[in-house]
Amino acid sequence: MKRHKQLRKAKADIEWDIVVIGGGASGLGVALESATRKYKTLLLEGVDFAKGTSSRSTKLVHGGVRYLAQGDISLVLEALRERGLMRQNAPHLVKNQSFIIPNYEWWGGPLYTIGLKVYDMMAGKLGLGPSVHLTKEETLEALPTLKEEGLTGGVIYHDGQFDDARLSINLAQTIIDYDGVAVNYTKVIGLLKDKEGMICGVKAKDVIDGDEFDIRAKAVVNATGVFTDEILQMDEPGTPKKVVPSQGIHLVLDHDFLKGDHAIMIPKTDDGRVLFAVPWRGKVVVGTTDTMIENASLEPRALEEEIEFILNTAKRYLTRPPKRSDVRSIFAGLRPLAAPEGEDKQTKEISRSHKVIMSLSGLITITGGKWTTYRKMGEDTLHNAVILAGLPERPCQTENLAIHGYTKNIDHNDHFYVYGSEAKEIKEMIENDPELGERLHERLEFTVAEVIWACKKEMAMTLDDVLARRVRALYLDARAAEEMAPKVAQIMANELNKDTDWINQQVEEFTEIAKGYYL
Numbered sequence: 001m002k003r004h005k006q007l008r009k010a011k012a013d014i015e016w017d018i019v020v021i022g023g024g025a026s027g028l029g030v031a032l033e034s035a036t037r038k039y040k041t042l043l044l045e046g047v048d049f050a051k052g053t054s055s056r057s058t059k060l061v062h063g064g065v066r067y068l069a070q071g072d073i074s075l076v077l078e079a080l081r082e083r084g085l086m087r088q089n090a091p092h093l094v095k096n097q098s099f100i101i102p103n104y105e106w107w108g109g110p111l112y113t114i115g116l117k118v119y120d121m122m123a124g125k126l127g128l129g130p131s132v133h134l135t136k137e138e139t140l141e142a143l144p145t146l147k148e149e150g151l152t153g154g155v156i157y158h159d160g161q162f163d164d165a166r167l168s169i170n171l172a173q174t175i176i177d178y179d180g181v182a183v184n185y186t187k188v189i190g191l192l193k194d195k196e197g198m199i200c201g202v203k204a205k206d207v208i209d210g211d212e213f214d215i216r217a218k219a220v221v222n223a224t225g226v227f228t229d230e231i232l233q234m235d236e237p238g239t240p241k242k243v244v245p246s247q248g249i250h251l252v253l254d255h256d257f258l259k260g261d262h263a264i265m266i267p268k269t270d271d272g273r274v275l276f277a278v279p280w281r282g283k284v285v286v287g288t289t290d291t292m293i294e295n296a297s298l299e300p301r302a303l304e305e306e307i308e309f310i311l312n313t314a315k316r317y318l319t320r321p322p323k324r325s326d327v328r329s330i331f332a333g334l335r336p337l338a339a340p341e342g343e344d345k346q347t348k349e350i351s352r353s354h355k356v357i358m359s360l361s362g363l364i365t366i367t368g369g370k371w372t373t374y375r376k377m378g379e380d381t382l383h384n385a386v387i388l389a390g391l392p393e394r395p396c397q398t399e400n401l402a403i404h405g406y407t408k409n410i411d412h413n414d415h416f417y418v419y420g421s422e423a424k425e426i427k428e429m430i431e432n433d434p435e436l437g438e439r440l441h442e443r444l445e446f447t448v449a450e451v452i453w454a455c456k457k458e459m460a461m462t463l464d465d466v467l468a469r470r471v472r473a474l475y476l477d478a479r480a481a482e483e484m485a486p487k488v489a490q491i492m493a494n495e496l497n498k499d500t501d502w503i504n505q506q507v508e509e510f511t512e513i514a515k516g517y518y519l
């Protein structure tokens with residue numbers, strides 16, 4: 001996956017069947033669907049794969065117990081099926097995660113046990129394990145740091161958990177494996193239209209060297225998440241907003257706050273949302289919130305009241321209340337919720353279903369949805385694009401498709417497990433040169449070899465690409481990520497043939513980003 005090769009292909013004088021704008025979950029899903037059906041496919045990402053919302057999720061592959069409670073049965077059924085397919089197709093990144101709902105009211109046990117039995121039944125053959133009622137003692141044994149006072153018992157159930165940014169890289173690699181083209185740092189700055197006013201391509205800019213070029217396409221898909229409206233404005237100035245950004249934040253704490261392998265799910269917090277505390281890569285991710293935001297940004301910042309809300313809610317359930325100084329990282333993401341028509345709804349009430357919109361110019365836009373349903377979103381969007389572009393119908397290939405890195409041979413205690421079938425190559429690099437096995441920071445397990453791998457094989461172009469999304473240092477321990485930045489920039493400069501000015505600029509830019517991730 002070399003950027004210069006992908007860029008050269010993107011600039012080729014050909015007409016693409018499908019051009020996808022945006023390299024988050026939605027765009028990658030569409031391009032994967034298209035490339036695997038052998039349509040000429042090009043995906044353009046303006047910054048880096050998953051730079052937007054798709055690296056900032058709670059990292060759950062879930063049917064959505066909450067949506068079941070809201071009666072959104074079709075959404076839950078669809079998501080449960082996709083959850084099973086995602087685990088089947090990328091078992092190296094999607095693992096079975098047990099969740100415990102602690103009960104502090106007498107009615108909680110029977111209610112949640114029945115609800116979760118329905119959830120299990122809806123998953124059918126793709127289920128991850130039965131939900132079971134737990135006594136108070138069993139709940140405390142499974143969650144030793146849970147507050148005992150008032151506890152009556154618990155219910156254990158299963159959902160999936162994954163590494164969102166790593167899956168994005170693997171999806172881009174799969175697109176390329178199937179002869180599609182995917183390139184980062186290539187921003188769409190305009191839409192091309194024919195004499196009838198129909199979209200026939202895009203104007204793109206190589207953000208790294210400033211070069212601008214035209215790309216011809218039979219169909220163009222707008223999959224830009226919370227930036228959807230910017231593309232819609234390029235198409236038709238004055239188009240009403242189609243996306244409502246809703247911010248959610250997460251706090252990352254040391255694993256001691258939870259202990260053990262189970263996650264906690266609080267079904268109803270004071271603001272009516274669910275709250276999760278989930279073990280993830282040696283830490284615990286606690287979140288999330290739901291705050292309507294006016295303007296989309298690539299680096300949204302957590303609001304003070306969101307931080308306080310999560311700390312205060314966590315305090316009510318954990319024996320050791322987390323303090324601000326315990327927070328290792330804090331990350332915010334923006335949900336690209338499909339704007340409801342005509343109703344003034346709270347963001348948490350807006351359906352999480354996806355919507356495919358076709359503009360009069362033929363521009364196809366995909367909004368809403370969630371990571372778990374990225375494949376189905378791709379399938380539904382491509383269905384429209386194929387009709388619009390007059391492409392020959394071909395059957396869907398993604399239901400049973402091994403994603404790049406696929407392996408069933410996984411040991412979750414092995415630091416390199418997220419690389420799946422490629423882990424052995426990284427380990428071989430270290431065997432051949434033990435210095436590459438050196439840790440980048442004493443508090444994190446990431447090694448020099450992973451930085452080299454990211455530059456050579458995963459299209460990492462900036463320090464932020466490496467520290468935020470190829471290795472997840474920024475999301476696990478933001479101060480450690482900041483401290484390791486100069487060293488990582490030096491390793492990258494050697495790989496990418498860059499000079500001292502580049503190193504200094506990268507460190508400066510990354511330090512500015514990292515400031516938003518610690519308190």
Ligand SMILES: Cc1cc2nc3c(=O)[nH]c(=O)nc-3n(C[C@H](O)[C@H](O)[C@H](O)COP(=O)(O)OP(=O)(O)OC[C@H]3O[C@@H](n4cnc5c(N)ncnc54)[C@H](O)[C@@H]3O)c2cc1C
Nearest residue numbers: 022024025026046052053054057058060188225248371372
């Ligand atoms: C707090 C939070 C928690 C969540 N947790 C979960 C969860 O646990 N499980 C789950 O299933 N879902 C979850 N979701 C939902 C899920 O993360 C999102 O639905 C999904 O990531 C959205 O992907 P996207 O591709 O639509 O948007 P994005 O990931 O934002 O991608 C859009 C991309 O378009 C690019 N772009 C923008 N403009 C241009 C342009 N002009 N040219 C080229 N590229 C451009 C951007 O750089 C960006 O990379 C969560 C969301 C949030 C906010």
